[in-house]
């Protein structure tokens with residue numbers, strides 16, 4: 582009897598990781614889910630391990646014990662202020678961890694997928710192709726660039742790094758994704774002030790999970806290296822907010838306050854990236870998973886658990 586392929590998944594409690602866990606399990610992987618502080622269930626996990634991923638020795642011990650067929654690194658400290666508040670810890674998770682996982686993957690011959698971000702660009706020259714020069718505007722983005730380089734160095738024969746856009750979809754906490762953050766603002770009685778001149782190319786974490794699991798199933802040379810993945814259409818933050826509101830039959834004009842970046846310009850404040858539209862060639866042409874339209878993403882969204890009283894009580 583052949584055994585199921587084993588997937589070691591870090592960040593399994595996060596927005597992307599939790600969706601990878603359920604998708605991979607559905608497609609036949611035994612998912613060994615690594616969490617940090619999260620203490621709930623991880624749907625799809627065959628086993629849950631609580632590990633501080635800043636502890637390099639603990640990561641190596643677990644990875645060698647699991648001896649995985651594939652490793653997906655969906656762990657990160659991805660809030661810029663959090664990275665800047667503790668640069669050593671964010672370096673350990675955002676840079677040292679992917680480097681270690683890449684080394685282990687190379688050692689055991691496992692497929693390795695690492696996640697990076699649109700944030701590596703400054704937003705002045707979109708749409709961006711994976712080969713375009715990066716211009717990381719903050720510490721988080723600089724750490725992502727460093728991680729990309731280390732993955733390419735340590736896992737040249739098994740690794741792929743995928744830069745992701747702003748993400749929608751449903752998380753386990755209900756507080757992580759694009760629509761979940763909007764709902765939290767609205768449920769707190771506030772309007773969302775959103776820029777008409779800030780362009781992103783969002784897709785759902787569920788769509789990202791399908792792409793990642795497909796890449797776990799493939800080991801060919803064409804799917805190694807550095808790639809972009811995003812939704813099918815660039816769209817402004819203001820338009821996103823309005824379409825999310827309308828999708829849930831909420832009054833967009835009441836809940837979304839549209840603005841231009843110049844309206845809020847503050848001396849000395851770092852500029853926000855005007856457009857982070859991503860050119861997803863060649864990856865989009867290599868795999869079966871399709872880039873998702875904004876409308877298709879909306880269809881997947883659920884009212885976040887913490888906002889149900891507000892939403893259904895309106």
Ligand SMILES: NC(=O)c1ccc[n+]([C@@H]2O[C@H](COP(=O)([O-])OP(=O)(O)OC[C@H]3O[C@@H](n4cnc5c(N)ncnc54)[C@H](OP(=O)(O)O)[C@@H]3O)[C@@H](O)[C@H]2O)c1
Nearest residue numbers: 592594595596597617618619633634656657696698745748
């Ligand atoms: N969300 C986006 O819009 C977006 C956009 C572009 C790129 N990305 C990238 O996509 C990847 C996944 O992002 P995400 O939004 O899914 O992240 P997320 O929701 O913030 O989840 C982060 C995960 O990392 C884990 N983690 C962090 N530090 C840890 C530690 N020291 N030990 C153990 N676990 C630790 C967390 O575990 P606990 O919660 O259990 O502690 C959580 O599972 C990241 O590489 C991110 O940079 C995300």
